Amino acid sequence: MKRFKDYCAVLLAACFLISAGCDAKPTETTEETTPATTTEATVTETEPVETEKSYPTVEIGEEFVIKEDEIYKLNVDDEVYLRCNFFDTTRDYITLFLEYNGKDYYAEFDKQDDGTFARSKSCYNPYPLTLVGLEDDGYKVKFEKKIDIPPLVEAKPSGNKDEKYTVKDYEYIETKYSVIFLDKDITVPGNIAEMVDSMIEVTQEKIGLKYTGKDDEFPADTMHPEFIYLGCAPFEELDVPKSKARIYFIKDRENKGWVSCATARTAIIIMSDLYESELNYELAHEFTHVIFEANLGYFSTTLTEGLAVYAGHAFEAYAGVKTDVFYSGDYIGNLDKITPDNASEIYAKVNTGEDGPARDNHYAYGHMMITFMFETYGKDCLKTLIDKLSDIQGDNFVNNYYPSTEEQISMLKAAYGEDFFKDFGNWYKDNHKRPEFNR
Numbered sequence: 001m002k003r004f005k006d007y008c009a010v011l012l013a014a015c016f017l018i019s020a021g022c023d024a025k026p027t028e029t030t031e032e033t034t035p036a037t038t039t040e041a042t043v044t045e046t047e048p049v050e051t052e053k054s055y056p057t058v059e060i061g062e063e064f065v066i067k068e069d070e071i072y073k074l075n076v077d078d079e080v081y082l083r084c085n086f087f088d089t090t091r092d093y094i095t096l097f098l099e100y101n102g103k104d105y106y107a108e109f110d111k112q113d114d115g116t117f118a119r120s121k122s123c124y125n126p127y128p129l130t131l132v133g134l135e136d137d138g139y140k141v142k143f144e145k146k147i148d149i150p151p152l153v154e155a156k157p158s159g160n161k162d163e164k165y166t167v168k169d170y171e172y173i174e175t176k177y178s179v180i181f182l183d184k185d186i187t188v189p190g191n192i193a194e195m196v197d198s199m200i201e202v203t204q205e206k207i208g209l210k211y212t213g214k215d216d217e218f219p220a221d222t223m224h225p226e227f228i229y230l231g232c233a234p235f236e237e238l239d240v241p242k243s244k245a246r247i248y249f250i251k252d253r254e255n256k257g258w259v260s261c262a263t264a265r266t267a268i269i270i271m272s273d274l275y276e277s278e279l280n281y282e283l284a285h286e287f288t289h290v291i292f293e294a295n296l297g298y299f300s301t302t303l304t305e306g307l308a309v310y311a312g313h314a315f316e317a318y319a320g321v322k323t324d325v326f327y328s329g330d331y332i333g334n335l336d337k338i339t340p341d342n343a344s345e346i347y348a349k350v351n352t353g354e355d356g357p358a359r360d361n362h363y364a365y366g367h368m369m370i371t372f373m374f375e376t377y378g379k380d381c382l383k384t385l386i387d388k389l390s391d392i393q394g395d396n397f398v399n400n401y402y403p404s405t406e407e408q409i410s411m412l413k414a415a416y417g418e419d420f421f422k423d424f425g426n427w428y429k430d431n432h433k434r435p436e437f438n439r
């Protein structure tokens with residue numbers, strides 16, 4: 001099932017930094033790819049650029065070379081300054097810092113296979129910057145015309161689930177539990193607000209955990225709604241209370257292959273014809289990642305994906321729909337081989353991606369393990385794990401605990417007993433042929 005493989009493979013790559021928890025720590029990834037996080041602070045802490053008036057001025061469309069430690073001012077009504085903190089062409093990316101009306105943005109360029117640099121997805125600011133070329137000691141760049149940021153208006157869908165609502169502008173709806181952002185030109189069910197709220201209720205009930213309103217940052221190398229629009233950030237101005245989750249329905253208008261993803265406060269659902277029938281599943285899947293990350297941080301790729309599949313199926317059942325895209329023969333991969341004796345070994349292989357091409361086994365193995373956990377330890381089984389993690393790691397483990405696969409295995413045993421994996425292996429023998437694991 002190509003469709004699913006595509007979805008899943010990219011999901012693993014882009015979706016959800018939790019996934020990176022076991023293989024590469026999200027914080028590390030962020031540091032590696034974005035000096036912005038560290039250097040940006042420097043920009044904010046130093047004297048505001050505006051107080052000094054002696055910077056060279058450039059026009060829109062004018063090519064100029066910016067060298068290390070230089071600042072240029074753009075000759076427009078807005079206050080726009082471009083700063084080069086360091087000159088280095090040996091890396092895979094180039095970052096320039098841009099101040100726009102007192103706010104910090106940055107422009108990032110990724111090295112291409114042919115050695116040139118192209119504006120990357122994470123380049124967002126209202127004045128797009130083009131890298132024209134590299135000089136011996138500076139970057140030749142030019143500013144493009146400002147992107148108009150369109151107004152955000154309140155959506156008024158009918159509320160009728162049998163009607164469709166086509167979004168004309170950038171729109172939002174505040175619901176009981178969330179603020180929904182609707183991208184221009186997408187079509188959603190007329191009852192989208194009710195759908196999101198019922199999804200949140202069903203999901204929370206099903207997995208025994210709640211949305212927490214935990215602070216989060218968009219990790220710089222994962223998808224950020226603003227990245228998609230290269231600074232045309234229609235959703236940026238809306239102030240969402242922490243008590244409400246942010247749910248974005250986004251169109252991949254440049255066909256960049258965006259896939260749905262989530263952080264501890266935000267679920268981003270990429271809308272396309274391909275996924276329309278899967279909206280229920282996808283919504284619950286991503287929102288489950290939100291809850292997982294808020295409660296368990298970066299504990300386990302396998303468990304977060306498994307839980308997301310589990311909750312996705314539950315919301316589909318609630319909604320009375322069923323998609324057929326989950327689990328192909330390939331997807332199940334090596335899972336046929338699970339026994340009480342090797343269940344933890346296979347967990348390790350699946351979790352670290354050593355399971356060969358069937359790395360999507362995160363979903364299949366995780367789904368079965370999560371189902372086993374709920375059926376064996378009851379509906380509060382994840383709270384048991386969270387309590388154990390808090391006991392051992394402290395209350396703040398969610399923010400700073402990135403356990404290795406071995407640590408995950410020992411934490412699971414600590415929470416559920418030494419025979420956790422053995423018991424799962426036994427359960428597996430009798431259960432892995434169930435229809436929900438073979439869709």
Ligand SMILES: [Zn+2]
Pocket residue numbers: 011015016285289304305308
């Ligand atoms: Zn997922």
